[in-house]
Amino acid sequence: MGNSKFLEALTGDEYKELSKKLWIIQNHRCFICEEKIDLDVQTTNIDHIHPLVTGGKDEESNFGITHEHCNKSKKDSDLIVARKIAKLEKIIKEAENMKEAPSLKHVLDSNGGAKYNFKYKIEDGKLIYSFDELGDTTIRKSEIFVDELSKEQTAYISIPIEYLFHDDSLNPRGLNSSVNLLIKEFYKSNPQLQIALARINDGKIKLFDGQHKTVAQIMLGVKRIVVRLFINPDIDRLMETNLNAGKKLRQIAFDKSIVRQLHDTLYAERIRRYQMDHSLAEDDYSFSEQQLVEHFKGERGNVKTYIINSQKNVVTHDQGNKLQSYINFEGRGFSLPLSYSTFEKTLLATFINAKTVLNTPINYKVEEGLNPRTLEKEQLIQLCSLIAETFLIGKYDDSIGTNKIENSIATGKGYSIPDEHLIACRFFKEEVMYNWIKYIELLIKN
Ligand SMILES: [Zn+2]
Incomplete structure (x- = not known):
């Protein structure tokens, strides 16, 4: 691109040759949208995968080839992030085509999540469970904490996405564009501060709060999500708390x-x-x-x-x-x-x-x-x-x-x-x- 001394130094033929080489490395696909590129009938760009301003090198190993259209409309200067966002946009579009409000549900479905029921028991104040459908035979234990005022019982556990579901009755909201900002934030290795909330319902772990943060992590390839898990909660109370957070406390912009x-x-x-x-x-x-x-x-x-x-x-x-x-x-x-x-x-x-x-x-x-x-x-x-x-x-x-x-x-x-x-x-x-x-x-x- 404009700021690459490496590319500027290439002759027309050398540029074409590099395009072809990257095209073969990328399995004939665009770095951003991951769809096929036809070099004969489509205009392409070569761009830095990691931009020079964030320390990317101006050398061949840091180049990717893209559709010109994808490069011009990319949502981040780092091509890896741009690719993650493009992938999420595809999921969102598919949901909208089915007349559904895009949510964590669709992201889980297209990333191998939301498959298995949660098997657990409670013994001596501990939550005992396993994720054996994944071939993991470990029997896990997590301490159960009791909230002094509400008496709600919760445990902090790390859940493989195969065991995670979207709670569309407690959280019927769809995704909004803030999720893109979270993808950029987490990609920079900035940690998630507030943990997501989930509950056990119908034998499943359903996430009802922290949907955007969870989607951002899954899009970045995270396979396990840490949540605060409510065990047999008072649904009325949870819903009212969640609703109050939106209406009275204005923490969430509820429509x-x-x-x-x-x-x-x-x-x-x-x-x-x-x-x-x-x-x-x-x-x-x-x-x-x-x-x-x-x-x-x-x-x-x-x-x-x-x-x-x-x-x-x-x-x-x-x-x-x-x-x-x-x-x-x-x-x-x-x-x-x-x-x-x-x-x-x-x-x-x-x-x-x-x-x-x-x-x-x-x-x-x-x-x-x-x-x-x-x-x-x-x-x-x-x-x-x-x-x-x-x-x-x-x-x-x-x-x-x-x-x-x-x-x-x-x-x-x-x-x-x-x-x-x-x-x-x-x-x-x-x-x-x-x-x-x-x-x-x-x-x-x-
Ligand atoms: Zn493309």
Whole structure:
């Protein structure tokens, strides 16, 4: 590249020869994206693997060949780091293609992780376990520590990634771009300061906190992750602690829609506790939301909120909701017209009554198809889909997106924007949407 005296001194033919030599060493693949290079039809670059500024040498052994495109768009000047990030981006893209929020789960799946259940017992205050599926016959022991105030029991253990799973009920958040910074940080051999948290659930070790740090380590080739493992924890408490960390303590930037998802889980948890307290079977829903709220006297307000937010969550993420793919959730593209916050303040707030919970049994008239929550959900999903069909599907163009529009109109230059796209963008702005939703409400009432 520009700053290489070695490369500048080469003649055209010598440069070509070096390109070919590196190409053969790299098994005909690009150093960054690891896809095939065709020297006849693709433009390539030779670049320092470790940049000169960080002590890389200007000599043949420190050169790699890349697609020119990959080199120009690389995410780090060190090609090894650039390669790790490119690999992670591929995993993220695959998850998005499957309409899933990319998370530790996908990174584990593509790195040979998340395979085996955890076999353990507790004896004399010690956690006893083995990882024998890996051919490791050692019987391991870790001390169990008891948290004095909460009485939670935890052990610190180093887990092979084959035994590690992502906890998507306690931590439904996806990955964001901070993971790239962590990859760069750990690559410099800076240590991880806060340890990740996991719990044992369904016979598996599930990581619920420290997802980004763990992903960064796995991408750098780490095969064992040190975690603080909660043994049979009080899930409610863990979730609330985790939620409070986000909401009250502002340690984590929780997205609203994520809070709704967590409340969905908390609601399910309350239902189970109610059933257990009344010796009801797990599929017995003969009690009402109102009874549920009464049962948990000390936290009436919370339980009410969980019920309403659970309904909001179900409507938002239902497969049949065609508006869903136009909602901008945390960590997704900014090219979408409707922010989750606007969606909630307008459609959900108008059509899901947040003040009242129902007196009818939760399973009331389910079989006849007349369950009030189900009807509410289905009608709202129908309305969402109708709105998507009217204004967005085939009309909103996400290659144009929303953010450049005001600019190109103001400057009068740029591409000509189709009217339908423009209408879609303007219609889903919060102040505009608030008004036309009021009309729909009127219409429905009449
Ligand atoms: Zn490439």
